Amino acid sequence: MATAFDTKIRTSYAATGCTYLSYGCAHGWHHVNTDWAVLEPVAPTTGRPRRASDPTRC
Template sequence: MPSDKLNRHRPALLDGYATVIALLADEQLAGRLRINPVVVSLVAEGLSDSEHRRIRSAFGAYVVNTCGCNESLALGYGCLQGWPHIHSDWVILEPVDAAYRPTAPCR
């Protein structure tokens, strides 16, 4: 049972696709999953405010949206006010053409 492995591991950070984390919240609320992460990081998919509240309630954790891509798994995170912030001091984004040559900025 996947819940058994997570229960034994007791992760401090729970990170995954938002819809999968929502399913894990169901397991937590049903009592089959019994973990207490400090942070729950939702990746790749948007969820409603009510789903955020339900996940936060299920785990008693800080819930954050995480932006990522193949080139940068931690491109940005959501703040306490719910706004996304790109780690512009960590990552340089440069548009290129099919031959990987820099392109002009969009206007």
């Protein structure tokens, strides 16, 4: 698809209540659209919020 349209493909994360929560970058990270939402990263194993110093990459 990227070749057909001569563009780069990026990912995004959305929900019904906020259709533009975050967008993906070339480095594989997601950046939160902080004008519209607050996202709280949680640890995948415990479901508990991560500390601000913890990396949020899953």
